[in-house]
Amino acid sequence: MYPVIEVTAVAALAMYGVLRGARKDFDLVGICYIAFAVAFGGGTLRDLLLDRHPIFWIENDHLAWIVMAIAVSGAFLPKLIARLEPILWIPDALGLGLFSILGAVYAIDCGTGRFVAILMGVITGSCGGVIADVICNDLPSVFQRSPLYATCSFLGALSYVALHALGVDSSAAMAIGVTVVVAIRIGAVRWNWQLPPHTRPGEPPG
Amino acid sequence: MYPVIEVTAVAALAMYGVLRGARKDFDLVGICYIAFAVAFGGGTLRDLLLDRHPIFWIENDHLAWIVMAIAVSGAFLPKLIARLEPILWIPDALGLGLFSILGAVYAIDCGTGRFVAILMGVITGSCGGVIADVICNDLPSVFQRSPLYATCSFLGALSYVALHALGVDSSAAMAIGVTVVVAIRIGAVRWNWQLPPHTRPGEPPG
Amino acid sequence: MYPVIEVTAVAALAMYGVLRGARKDFDLVGICYIAFAVAFGGGTLRDLLLDRHPIFWIENDHLAWIVMAIAVSGAFLPKLIARLEPILWIPDALGLGLFSILGAVYAIDCGTGRFVAILMGVITGSCGGVIADVICNDLPSVFQRSPLYATCSFLGALSYVALHALGVDSSAAMAIGVTVVVAIRIGAVRWNWQLPPHTRPGEPPG
Numbered sequence: 001m002y003p004v005i006e007v008t009a010v011a012a013l014a015m016y017g018v019l020r021g022a023r024k025d026f027d028l029v030g031i032c033y034i035a036f037a038v039a040f041g042g043g044t045l046r047d048l049l050l051d052r053h054p055i056f057w058i059e060n061d062h063l064a065w066i067v068m069a070i071a072v073s074g075a076f077l078p079k080l081i082a083r084l085e086p087i088l089w090i091p092d093a094l095g096l097g098l099f100s101i102l103g104a105v106y107a108i109d110c111g112t113g114r115f116v117a118i119l120m121g122v123i124t125g126s127c128g129g130v131i132a133d134v135i136c137n138d139l140p141s142v143f144q145r146s147p148l149y150a151t152c153s154f155l156g157a158l159s160y161v162a163l164h165a166l167g168v169d170s171s172a173a174m175a176i177g178v179t180v181v182v183a184i185r186i187g188a189v190r191w192n193w194q195l196p197p198h199t200r201p202g203e204p205p206g
Numbered sequence: 207m208y209p210v211i212e213v214t215a216v217a218a219l220a221m222y223g224v225l226r227g228a229r230k231d232f233d234l235v236g237i238c239y240i241a242f243a244v245a246f247g248g249g250t251l252r253d254l255l256l257d258r259h260p261i262f263w264i265e266n267d268h269l270a271w272i273v274m275a276i277a278v279s280g281a282f283l284p285k286l287i288a289r290l291e292p293i294l295w296i297p298d299a300l301g302l303g304l305f306s307i308l309g310a311v312y313a314i315d316c317g318t319g320r321f322v323a324i325l326m327g328v329i330t331g332s333c334g335g336v337i338a339d340v341i342c343n344d345l346p347s348v349f350q351r352s353p354l355y356a357t358c359s360f361l362g363a364l365s366y367v368a369l370h371a372l373g374v375d376s377s378a379a380m381a382i383g384v385t386v387v388v389a390i391r392i393g394a395v396r397w398n399w400q401l402p403p404h405t406r407p408g409e410p411p412g
Numbered sequence: 413m414y415p416v417i418e419v420t421a422v423a424a425l426a427m428y429g430v431l432r433g434a435r436k437d438f439d440l441v442g443i444c445y446i447a448f449a450v451a452f453g454g455g456t457l458r459d460l461l462l463d464r465h466p467i468f469w470i471e472n473d474h475l476a477w478i479v480m481a482i483a484v485s486g487a488f489l490p491k492l493i494a495r496l497e498p499i500l501w502i503p504d505a506l507g508l509g510l511f512s513i514l515g516a517v518y519a520i521d522c523g524t525g526r527f528v529a530i531l532m533g534v535i536t537g538s539c540g541g542v543i544a545d546v547i548c549n550d551l552p553s554v555f556q557r558s559p560l561y562a563t564c565s566f567l568g569a570l571s572y573v574a575l576h577a578l579g580v581d582s583s584a585a586m587a588i589g590v591t592v593v594v595a596i597r598i599g600a601v602r603w604n605w606q607l608p609p610h611t612r613p614g615e616p617p618g
Binding site for chain 1: 460461462463522523524525527528531538542546549550551552554555556557561562563606607
Binding site: 256316325400 | 433437438442456463466477480547548
C-alpha cells in the first residue's frame with residue numbers, strides 16, 4: 001500500500017512543480033529543478049538533518065526517474081498536466097499524510113526527542129513547497145492565509161507521536177496519524193479552514 | 207554562564223523572527239518557520255557542513271521548545287514582543303559573540319584549517335538572518351550598508367583562532383573572542399560603524 | 413592538469429559572484445557571501461547529499477583563500493574584475509566541464525545509481541549560480557531562456573556515465589565527458605543555442 005501512495009504522491013508533487021515552473025516561464029531546466037524541489041525538498045532536508053544516508057531518492061532512484069519523466073512530459077504536454085490540476089490535491093493530501101508521518105517515524109528511529117519528531121513530520125510534509133516558492137521568488141504559500149497545510153502535518157505527527165508514546169503498536173499509530181492528516185487536509189480544502197488571523201505587532205519605534 | 211547566554215540569545219533571535227514574519231503578514235505557520243530559521247539557521251548549516259550530528263537543536267530540544275513557545279505567544283501577544291524589540295539587540299549581540307566563537311571552536315575540534323574555522327564562526331553567527339531574509343523574499347540585511355554584524359563575527363573568530371594558534375588557553379581565548387565580537391557590535395550599533403562603501407564596477411560591456 | 417583547471421574555474425566563479433554582488437550594491441560582507449555561494453554552492457550541495465566529508469573546500473582550504481582574496485580585491489579594484497568579465501565565460505566553461513564530470517564520478521564512487529550520478533553532475537555544475545541568484549532575490553538565470561548551461565552538464569555527465577557503464581577506462585571517459593560539456597557550452601555561447609520554447613499550460617481553472 002505505502003509504495004503506491006508514495007509514487008502517486010511524488011507524481012502529484014512533481015506535477016505541481018511543473019505547473020509552478022511553467023507559470024514562471026522557466027525553460028525545461030527550470031521546470032525539472034522546480035519539480036525536483038517540490039517533490040524531494042522536504043524529505044531531503046529531513047534526511048540531511050537526521051543524517052540518514054543514502055538520501056531517500058538516492059537510494060530509491062525510481063522516484064527520481066518518475067519526477068524527471070513528469071517534468072519532461074509536462075514541458076511538452078502542458079495541457080495534460082493543467083487538466084489534471086483540479087484533482088492533484090487528492091494525491092497531494094495522501095502524500096502529505098504519508099510523508100509527515102514517515103518524517104516523525106524516521107526521527108524517532110534516529111533517537112530524537114518527541115517534539116523534534118513532530119517538527120520533522122512538518123518539515124518533511126511542507127518544506128518542498130517552501131523551497132520551490134523561495135527559488136521561484138515568491139513568498140511561501142503555506143505561510144499565508146490559505147487552507148491548513150503544515151498544520152495538518154503537525155496535528156497528524158502529534159497524534160502519531162502521542163500514540164507511540166502511549167505504547168500503541170507502531171503500524172496502527174502510523175495509520176491513525178496518516179488518517180488525521182488526510183482528514184484535516186480534506187476538510188480544510190473543502191470548507192476553507194484557515195488559522196485565525198493574528199494581530200499585527202506595532203511598527204518598530206523610531 | 208554559557209547556557210544562560212545561549213537560551214537568552216536563542217530567545218532574542220526567535221523574537222526577531224516573530225517580528226519579521228508578522229511584518230510579512232505570515233500566519234502562525236510562517237511565523238514559526240521564520241523564528242526557527244533565524245534562531246537555528248546558522249548553527250544548523252555549521253553542523254551540516256562540519257558533519258556534527260545530532261544537529262545542536264535536535265540534541266538540545268529545549269531550544270526548539272523555547273523557539274516554538276516564543277513563536278506561538280508572539281502570534282497571540284504581538285505587542286509584548288514589539289515592546290521588547292528596542293532592547294533585543296543586546297541579547298542578540300551576546301548571542302552573536304557566543305555563536306560565532308562556538309562556530310570556530312567546533313570547526314577546530316573537527317580538524318578544519320584556521321581560515322575555515324573563522325568562516326564557520328561567521329556562518330554560525332550570521333546565516334540564520336540571511337536564510338530568514340531569503341525566505342521572506344528580501345535582500346539579506348547583513349549584506350547591505352548597516353552597522354557591522356558579520357564583520358564582528360569575523361574579527362572575534364579571528365581573535366579566537368589567532369590566540370588558540372599562539373597556545374593561549376582555550377577558555378581564555380573564547381572569552382576574549384566573545385568579548386571582541388560583543389564590544390565591536392555594541393560600538394557598531396552605538397556609533398553606526400559601517401564598512402566603507404565600495405566603488406561600483408562598470409556595467410558589463412555590450 | 414586538473415588542479416590548474418579547478419583553481420582557474422573557482423577563481424572565475426568567484427569573480428562572477430563579485431560582479432553579481434556589486435551590482436546589487438552589497439557591501440564587502442555580501443560580496444564575499446555571493447562569491448562563496450557561486451564558487452562553492454554546487455559542490456557543497458553535492459557533498460552534503462552524498463555524505464562526503466570533509467566538504468571539498470573544508471578539505472582544500474586554499475580554494476577558500478582564493479575566493480576570499482578575489483572577493484576582497486574585487487571590492488577594492490572593481491574595474492579590474494569588470495574588465496575581465498568578457499572572458500570569464502572561458503574558464504567558467506572549463507570549470508563547468510570539470511565540476512559536472514567530477515560530480516558524476518564522486519556519485520558513482522559513492523555507489524549511487526547511474527541516473528542519480530548524472531543529476532549530481534548537473535547539481536555540481538549549476539547549483540552555485542542558482543543559490544546565488546536566490547540569495548540575490550532574482551529568478552535563477554539558468555532556468556530562463558539563455559545559452560545552454562545546465563544542459564551541457566547533463567549531456568557531459570550522461571556521456572561519462574554511459575562510457576563508464578560500457579567499460580571504458582575511467583580517465584578516458586572523464587576526458588571525453590569534460591570535452592562534451594566544454595564543446596557544447598562554447599557552441600551555446602557562440603551561436604546562442606537555447607532549449608526550445610515550451611508551450612504554456614493553461615491557467616488553473618477557477
